[in-house]
Amino acid sequence: MPVLRVEGLYKVFGRRPDEVVDQLSAGASAADVQASGATAAVIDAAFEVEQGEIFVVMGLSGSGKSTLIRMLNGLVRPTAGHVFVGDEDIAALDPKGLRAVRQQRISMVFQHFALLPHRSVLENTAYALEVRGVDRRTRLAAAREALEMVGLEAWADHRPDELSGGMQQRVGLARALAAETDILLMDEAFSALDPLIRREMQDQLMELQARLGRTIVFITHDLNEAMRLGDRVAVMRDGRIVRLDTPEAILADPGDEYLERFLADVDRSRVFTAGDVMSAPVAGADGRPVATAVTVAPNTPLADLLEPSALSEAPLLVADDTGEALGVVTRGDVLAALGGVSSGDLATRGDTTDDPQSLESPRA
Amino acid sequence: MPETTLITAAEGSVLPRVPVGDWVDTGFDWLKDNFDPLFEAVSDVTESAVEGLTEALLLPPPLLFAVLLALLGLAARSVAFAVGSLVGLLLVQSMDLWEEAMETLALLLVATVVAVLIAIPVGIAAAKNDRVSAAVRPVLDFMQTMPAFVYLVPAVTFFGIGLVPGIITTIIFALPPGVRLTELGIRQVDAETVEAGYAFGSSPAQILRGIELPLARPTIMAGVNQVIMLGLSMAVIAGLIGAGGLGSVVVTSISRLDVGLGFEAGLAVVILAIYLDRLTGAFGRTDQKSPLWRLRRRKTTTAPSNATVGHPAVADQPTEQLVTTSPRA
Ligand SMILES: Nc1ncnc2c1ncn2[C@@H]1O[C@H](COP(=O)(O)OP(=O)(O)OP(=O)(O)O)[C@@H](O)[C@H]1O
Ligand SMILES: [Mg+2]
Numbered sequence: 001m002p003v004l005r006v007e008g009l010y011k012v013f014g015r016r017p018d019e020v021v022d023q024l025s026a027g028a029s030a031a032d033v034q035a036s037g038a039t040a041a042v043i044d045a046a047f048e049v050e051q052g053e054i055f056v057v058m059g060l061s062g063s064g065k066s067t068l069i070r071m072l073n074g075l076v077r078p079t080a081g082h083v084f085v086g087d088e089d090i091a092a093l094d095p096k097g098l099r100a101v102r103q104q105r106i107s108m109v110f111q112h113f114a115l116l117p118h119r120s121v122l123e124n125t126a127y128a129l130e131v132r133g134v135d136r137r138t139r140l141a142a143a144r145e146a147l148e149m150v151g152l153e154a155w156a157d158h159r160p161d162e163l164s165g166g167m168q169q170r171v172g173l174a175r176a177l178a179a180e181t182d183i184l185l186m187d188e189a190f191s192a193l194d195p196l197i198r199r200e201m202q203d204q205l206m207e208l209q210a211r212l213g214r215t216i217v218f219i220t221h222d223l224n225e226a227m228r229l230g231d232r233v234a235v236m237r238d239g240r241i242v243r244l245d246t247p248e249a250i251l252a253d254p255g256d257e258y259l260e261r262f263l264a265d266v267d268r269s270r271v272f273t274a275g276d277v278m279s280a281p282v283a284g285a286d287g288r289p290v291a292t293a294v295t296v297a298p299n300t301p302l303a304d305l306l307e308p309s310a311l312s313e314a315p316l317l318v319a320d321d322t323g324e325a326l327g328v329v330t331r332g333d334v335l336a337a338l339g340g341v342s343s344g345d346l347a348t349r350g351d352t353t354d355d356p357q358s359l360e361s362p363r364a
Numbered sequence: 365m366p367e368t369t370l371i372t373a374a375e376g377s378v379l380p381r382v383p384v385g386d387w388v389d390t391g392f393d394w395l396k397d398n399f400d401p402l403f404e405a406v407s408d409v410t411e412s413a414v415e416g417l418t419e420a421l422l423l424p425p426p427l428l429f430a431v432l433l434a435l436l437g438l439a440a441r442s443v444a445f446a447v448g449s450l451v452g453l454l455l456v457q458s459m460d461l462w463e464e465a466m467e468t469l470a471l472l473l474v475a476t477v478v479a480v481l482i483a484i485p486v487g488i489a490a491a492k493n494d495r496v497s498a499a500v501r502p503v504l505d506f507m508q509t510m511p512a513f514v515y516l517v518p519a520v521t522f523f524g525i526g527l528v529p530g531i532i533t534t535i536i537f538a539l540p541p542g543v544r545l546t547e548l549g550i551r552q553v554d555a556e557t558v559e560a561g562y563a564f565g566s567s568p569a570q571i572l573r574g575i576e577l578p579l580a581r582p583t584i585m586a587g588v589n590q591v592i593m594l595g596l597s598m599a600v601i602a603g604l605i606g607a608g609g610l611g612s613v614v615v616t617s618i619s620r621l622d623v624g625l626g627f628e629a630g631l632a633v634v635i636l637a638i639y640l641d642r643l644t645g646a647f648g649r650t651d652q653k654s655p656l657w658r659l660r661r662r663k664t665t666t667a668p669s670n671a672t673v674g675h676p677a678v679a680d681q682p683t684e685q686l687v688t689t690s691p692r693a
Pocket of ligand 2: 067
């Protein structure tokens with residue numbers, strides 16, 4: 001059963017929202033209803049998020065991402081539709097029930113950190129538990145643990161304004177982790193950080209998520225970030241979710257022009273992994289895979305395959321933890337993935353792809 | 365007088381004379397006839413509060429008390445401020461105005477406490493509700509721009525000559541900045557921070573106490589500071605209706621045309637004003653200079669001493685080991 005399920009969710013700001021919802025469900029677009037003075041921020045959103053998934057919502061500014069994520073914890077009341085957390089419908093809860101869900105099931109990380117400047121880092125981290133009424137000793141211990149997870153235990157007694165932006169956001173993350181809710185909402189959580197820190201934060205988030213198995217809904221307007229973090233990515237445009245798929249599938253087949261233009265500057269080498277691009281191992285004369293010298297894990301990003309590929313004449317061997325061979329990655333596979341050559345094109349060239357000399361395609 | 369010219373202008377013009385003054389007179393008479401017991405009760409309570417406080421302030425030997433006040437200044441601000449206030453307070457004593465100064469201080473403190481107790485809740489309500497805000501604003505404008513002397517007349521009708529009308533006028537005159545700055549302070553609190561409070565399941569009351577009031581504190585304290593300063597100026601004017609203290613010294617000096625006495629009383633007011641302004645100003649600040657702040661800081665901090673507090677970015681290393689080729693989860 002999905003942790004989070006959204007059905008027919010609408011949010012309309014402005015006058016007579018219910019009528020506008022009717023128009024929208026009859027097929028009107030956000031631009032159509034804008035003329036009558038209403039803003040359709042989210043139109044007919046529907047999706048499910050599974051336990052342990054990183055679900056990314058991506059879209060341009062004003063496409064309704066923040067409104068959507070705020071409906072998931074009731075900060076914004078839906079005009080129509082349902083948000084099920086487990087089997088509780090957030091849209092139907094009274095303020096008290098809503099507070100209970102926020103305390104126990106859903107926490108949030110904010111774009112500009114939203115820390116309390118008059119409290120220490122430790123007390124900030126303990127905020128959620130304090131609200132819930134956990135006694136001081138227990139909550140501070142839990143907060144310290146959360147700070148350790150993000151590597152900030154040494155800063156527990158400092159004020160937030162003594163920390164750099166990246167560190168402050170790690171406090172924001174620790175605060176959400178300390179709440180021990182199974183769902184984590186992150187609205188452009190890394191957008192205010194400079195690129196290097198941002199990359200670190202992404203890595204840290206993925207590492208923590210792998211360890212803790214929390215369910216994360218992550219909002220971003222940055223395609224690279226979406227592709228890098230997301231197990232699945234929902235693309236929003238003018239209030240509607242226009243595409244919902246895995247990053248690899250979206251990259252391989254953008255579907256429409258809007259997405260294609262976007263995808264032009266995605267760093268593919270960070271999205272695809274060895275496992276995504278490998279081809280079946282080619283058996284040598286002795287029945288063992290020919291590939292060799294270099295072995296890589298299936299989840300190694302393409303970017304880290306460039307150097308070994310360049311240095312090794314033979315294809316790289318992809319093997320799991322136990323050493324079991326899963327496939328091989330040839331120079332051709334790497335180049336095809338980087339160049340956006342679809343797997344169909346590759347298949348027509350069959351087994352010659354493991355021979356670097358045979359790559360005569362001018363596109364690659 | 366401008367007032368008489370206005371009235372004649374009205375008489376000479378085509379406009380009918382609107383008897384606003386008469387209406388107000390009638391209204392006040394009615395209030396006085398029907399609520400006299402209430403006014404008396406208020407009167408008794410305030411009078412005993414101010415008189416009790418005056419006695420308390422005059423209880424310690426003046427020299428010792430001046431030193432104590434200077435020490436309070438030291439804790440809140442700096443050595444220079446402490447020395448300055450000690451010199452000022454001793455000057456007040458040597459001018460033989462200490463008792464009057466303490467009377468004024470007592471009146472001011474009572475008026476301030478009442479004004480703040482009204483202003484902060486009203487300010488909060490105005491910040492939370494646009495209608496309350498719209499209703500309160502013209503009332504505040506009225507209270508603030510009505511010439512201070514005009515308050516004295518109705519106050520005397522209700523409470524007679526003396527301390528109590530002095531306090532009431534002081535409260536009314538000093539209240540508006542307290543309300544305004546409380547409202548402003550709360551409205552200015554970062555919306556995302558408040559939203560974070562809600563996102564973690566806080567109730568509106570928890571958000572007010574734990575987020576909005578603490579973050580609005582510097583602005584609210586600026587309001588309290590304004591209340592005190594306005595209150596002090598009004599407390600002196602209230603000397604005209606027998607509120608006592610430094611105001612009555614000023615009134616005496618005017619009636620005797622005694623320039624020297626008037627100047628001395630004025631100087632005592634200035635010294636009191638500067639002391640109170642700087643002291644309350646210090647409580648609103650969130651910067652980290654006062655000795656008191658440093659003391660508190662030392663007690664709570666157990667951070668590693670090698671961390672460069674001023675340049676946290678330098679110590680931003682713990683993530684570095686995470687920048688390795690991280691496999692996708
Ligand atoms: N409280 C509100 N009242 C009226 N309109 C609103 C409100 N909140 C959002 N909107 C409108 O809804 C639309 C979607 O806004 P939203 O903030 O969800 O977009 P976003 O995708 O998060 O954009 P950004 O990347 O700029 O944060 C916008 O047109 C915005 O103007
Ligand atoms: Mg947004």
